[in-house]
Amino acid sequence: MKILNQILVLLAFAVTPVFAITIDGQEISLENNKVPIRAKTNEAAINAISPEFRFANQGALTVAVAGLNSPPLYMxxxxxxxxxxxxxxxxxxxxDSLGLTLKVVPTSWEDxxxxxxxxxxxxxxxxxxxTKDRKKRFDFVTYRKDSLGFFVKSDSSINEINQAEDIAGLKIIVGSGTNQEAILLAWNEENIAKGLEAFTPIYAKDDAAQSLALxxxxxxxxxxxxxxxxxxxxxxxxxxxVGQIDGGWPNAAHVAVTLKKGSGLVDAVQIALNGVMQSGEYQQVLSRWGEGQEALSVAEINPPGLGD
Structure with missing residues (x-):
């Protein structure tokens, strides 16, 4: 009976495909959003590609995305x-800006x-x-503000999680190796030093498992x-x-395109992103996925991040 109940909870709370929703007042239509927004070729960006750079697939831009069901990021x-x-x-x-076809490769966060x-x-x-540690191995070009949220069951008695003391004694779902985990671990160290109860991380890899756990x-x-x-x-x-903080706690941090350190492509990507920011396609993308509040005005290379 216990196993049956778990299955019923999983079926009830696993996220099912919904093709028209509203986020922060912005209506999102997956049917309309299937058609990508396209950009013009940016000659300045193309000319900034290092002659030594070799694309993984000739004539294509090969881009890794981690996971298959993380809406509105990818699904x-x-x-x-x-x-x-x-x-x-x-x-x-x-x-498009680099004059290449796009090859998206779904992979795992670990890969x-x-x-x-x-x-x-x-x-x-x-x-x-x-993050400070990631910049040792990779180059970054920013394209979105990083904003994190604490979410609980709608009928939970927890109404606020905004600081270290708020997580004491809680069991919190978090992704392994993420900056969310790094923040929680830092908060936990503060709490233990103050004699507060430790939090317990729950590592659930997919949405269905997260929903079931919660x-x-x-x-x-x-x-x-x-x-x-x-x-x-x-x-x-x-x-x-029940709480929202910057991804670079205690400072702001940004989400970024991630490239091999010194590969020779970082300048071209920065020029490409700044180009679509100026021409408007960038804003169209974020707005149609309900992410307009995280838009940047300029793309930066390797700015301060979590840990700096």
Whole structure:
């Protein structure tokens, strides 16, 4: 009976495809968003590509995205073949600017660092935050503000998680190796030094497992990029936002295109992104996925990040 109940909870709270939702007042239509927004070729960006740079696939921009169901960042459309989302759209704008076809490769969070470093992928565009440690191995070009949110069950008695003391004794779903995890671990150290109870991390890799853990009470909250949590609220109504912080806590940090250190492509990507920011396609992409509040005015190379 216990196993049956777990299955029923999983079926009830797993996120199912919804093709028209509203986030922060912005209506999002997956049917309309299947058609990518395109950009013009940017000769200045093309000319900035180092002569030594070798693309993973000739004539194409090969981009890694980590995971298959992380809306609105990336997900399969209703045909279960077409990969859509804001990260896919952003990759398309860069590919167009560089005069290349786009090749998006779904992979795991654990795989993209080695894939980018080895040249298997030209870059990763997967909600990757600039951090001090990551800058030792990779070059970054920013394209979005990093905003994180704490979400709980809609009927939870927890109403606020905004600082270290708020996580004491809680069981929190978080992705392994993410900046969310780094923030929680730093907060936990503060709490232990003050004699407060430690938090317990819950590592659930997919959305269905996260929903089951939260709705069954095995976890008290989940800590995730704000736009992903807001998407889930719009789909199910089973969760609520109880806290929002910058991804570079205690400072602001940005999400960035991630490239192999010194590969010779970083300047070209910066020029490409600044070009679409000026021409408007960049804003169109973020707005149609409900991410307009995270837009930047300029793309930067290797700015301060988490840990700096």
């Amino acid at each position: 399969f459309a209703e045909d279960n073949r077409t990969l859509v989302g804001s990260e896919v759209d952003m990759a398309q704008l860069i590919a 993209w660092p080695l894939g980018v470093a080895s040249g298997k992928y030209d870059m990763a565009i997967s909600n990757i935050t600039v 709705q069954s009470g095995r976890a008290d909250a989940f800590f995730t990029p704000y736009v992903m949590g807001a998407w889930k609220i719009s789909q199910t109504g089973n969760t609520k936002l």
